[in-house]
Amino acid sequence: MRYSIVNALAFATTVAAHCQVTEIQVNGKSQGTGLNKYIRSPPNNSPVKSLTTPNLVCGVNGAKAAPSFVAAAAGDTVTFEWMHDKKGDDIIDGSHKGPIITYIAPYTEDNGAGAIWSKIDEEGLTGGKWAVDNLIAAKGKKDVKLPADLKAGKYLVRQEIIALHEADAAPTESGRGAQFYPSCAQFEVTGTGSAVPDQKFDIQSYSGTDPGIKFNIYNSPTSYKVPGPAIWSAAASGGGAGGAAPAAPAAPAAPSSPAGGSAAPKPTSAAGGGAATSAPAASPTTLLTSTKAAGGASPTAPATGGGAAGGSGAAMYAQCGGNGFSGATSCAEGTCKKQNDYYSQCVPN
Numbered sequence: 001m002r003y004s005i006v007n008a009l010a011f012a013t014t015v016a017a018h019c020q021v022t023e024i025q026v027n028g029k030s031q032g033t034g035l036n037k038y039i040r041s042p043p044n045n046s047p048v049k050s051l052t053t054p055n056l057v058c059g060v061n062g063a064k065a066a067p068s069f070v071a072a073a074a075g076d077t078v079t080f081e082w083m084h085d086k087k088g089d090d091i092i093d094g095s096h097k098g099p100i101i102t103y104i105a106p107y108t109e110d111n112g113a114g115a116i117w118s119k120i121d122e123e124g125l126t127g128g129k130w131a132v133d134n135l136i137a138a139k140g141k142k143d144v145k146l147p148a149d150l151k152a153g154k155y156l157v158r159q160e161i162i163a164l165h166e167a168d169a170a171p172t173e174s175g176r177g178a179q180f181y182p183s184c185a186q187f188e189v190t191g192t193g194s195a196v197p198d199q200k201f202d203i204q205s206y207s208g209t210d211p212g213i214k215f216n217i218y219n220s221p222t223s224y225k226v227p228g229p230a231i232w233s234a235a236a237s238g239g240g241a242g243g244a245a246p247a248a249p250a251a252p253a254a255p256s257s258p259a260g261g262s263a264a265p266k267p268t269s270a271a272g273g274g275a276a277t278s279a280p281a282a283s284p285t286t287l288l289t290s291t292k293a294a295g296g297a298s299p300t301a302p303a304t305g306g307g308a309a310g311g312s313g314a315a316m317y318a319q320c321g322g323n324g325f326s327g328a329t330s331c332a333e334g335t336c337k338k339q340n341d342y343y344s345q346c347v348p349n
């Protein structure tokens with residue numbers, strides 16, 4: 001009997017780990033798949049982990065202009081749809097809790113580096129729910145309102161997820177730390193407005209010591225400061241106002257958290273250490289079998305995991321396996337638990 005419960009839990013949490021934006025909707029209307037079409041899509045859905053690479057701005061293909069543009073009007077609601085790889089996939093692993101932030105910049109063919117961005121939306125932690133929790137509840141959709149007074153023209157709109165499940169350490173290129181999932185979509189906006197994005201924020205000014213980037217999600221936090229500037233005035237006030245405050249409706253108070261739901265406000269099973277959720281460790285199917293092809297051929301990251309814990313193996317809450325993963329597949333602390341094919345994580349025994 002116990003095993004059937006455990007298996008049910010395992011299924012419930014089986015969603016892909018990483019993700020990317022696959023489609024945009026304008027006022028609810030699909031614009032068709034955006035992959036490499038109007039989105040500067042990365043070659044895969046892996047996160048950017050270094051704060052010093054310009055890939056942080058628009059991803060690995062950020063400097064490669066996409067062939068088309070989304071047509072929208074100032075004041076329209078645009079929806080970014082996040083999926084593992086393509087529409088209809090799973091969304092993102094429930095462990096990847098963190099904020100979703102949206103910026104806009106005048107269109108540029110280059111990689112978007114430099115002080116050109118203005119923030120038009122942010123969602124962090126509200127009522128115990130992370131933006132990513134709400135994203136999953138909304139089936140991958142995150143709505144943002146284009147400023148009503150936005151001047152007509154071409155723009156890059158950059159939405160990012162910052163996954164904080166390893167962010168109790170500062171970001172590093174090959175080890176632990178926050179994971180950034182930036183997505184830049186190309187827009188051609190119509191309207192009679194006059195607001196030109198002028199916050200002049202440089203995405204690469206994100207700091208590894210920013211309290212929104214180095215942050216421990218496992219302490220049942222009640223507040224969180226989203227990184228970057230305040231919302232750009234044209235997005236915060238101007239007629240539209242859509243951005244900040246009303247953003248919450250995405251979460252229809254879905255009572256069943258992906259983690260298994262017992263204790264709603266607790267971020268993950270780890271915090272509570274409840275009996276039910278720690279049980280699966282006993283089930284062989286949920287343990288990483290350590291055969292990951294990744295193991296051998298990683299010239300870049302030899303035994304990364306050791307870092308924080310000092311021992312050998314990945315640190316608590318660090319990734320310890322998954323397709324394409326090349327770090328340590330054993331845990332210095334806890335047990336390596338397979339969440340799905342793409343992501344295994346060290347969790348308390």
Ligand SMILES: [Cu+2]
Pocket residue numbers: 017018019047093096343
């Ligand atoms: Cu991931």
